């Protein structure tokens with residue numbers, strides 16, 4: 072049995088629902104970091120008490136090559152590990168793709184679906200996002216579905232319509248049984264990456280409230296909505312404090328482990344002051 076040779080952490084770690092945890096503070100490394108660089112990031116996390124912190128749900132989404140070593144390294148912490156994409160089929164002739172079975176086997180408990188870079192560069196559509204979200208849920212993975220308006224949609228006042236279409240589509244094929252976990256991330260396309268403009272926290276909060284309403288109307292229950300796009304040490308608290316923002320999904324500002332921990336500490340301290 073292959074499973075007999077896997078570290079206990081990967082075979083034994085049961086995935087509990089993440090819904091209801093708040094704030095989420097996570098990072099995707101996108102197409103960055105070798106396994107050595109990933110290990111160095113984990114070493115810094117492991118040395119910090121924040122890695123075991125229960126006041127926030129931390130997550131890290133490495134490239135596929137580093138999922139297994141990162142999941143193993145962080146298995147003794149409260150940091151969960153995800154994958155940046157997944158196919159909707161369990162296996163088969165899909166060269167270059169990766170299945171929910173495979174990411175789960177590697178130690179991922181969460182999977183990012185429909186990031187704007189995948190929608191833009193790899194023709195990810197609302198239909199494929201729906202198939203992937205349903206597949207992730209079917210396999211007991213938490214689906215982290217990214218939705219967002221383009222600059223043209225924002226300028227045309229079409230943000231709400233774009234978010235409604237993407238949200239309804241993502242939920243359309245999910246079988247809602249106990250433990251089905253879907254989280255959304257509102258990531259304005261105009262806000263992501265170099266040259267992106269961070270969304271005004273009040274504007275972002277309004278979009279989150281609207282997405283939550285759509286979710287409630289569509290499936291009769293609420294789901295968390297995180298914010299992503301040019302989150303940095305200066306705006307993290309203002310965003311995280313907003314009532315409808317359930318967490319932060321960070322790119323560039325969290326790729327250095329010490330910077331990531333800095334944001335986590337700042338947000339956790341600010342939110343605990345409010346309690």
Ligand SMILES: O=C(COP(=O)(O)O)[C@@H](O)CO
Nearest residue numbers: 099263264299301321322323
């Ligand atoms: O793309 C994201 C945000 O990237 P930034 O570099 O923070 O703009 C989000 O999905 C996290 O990867």
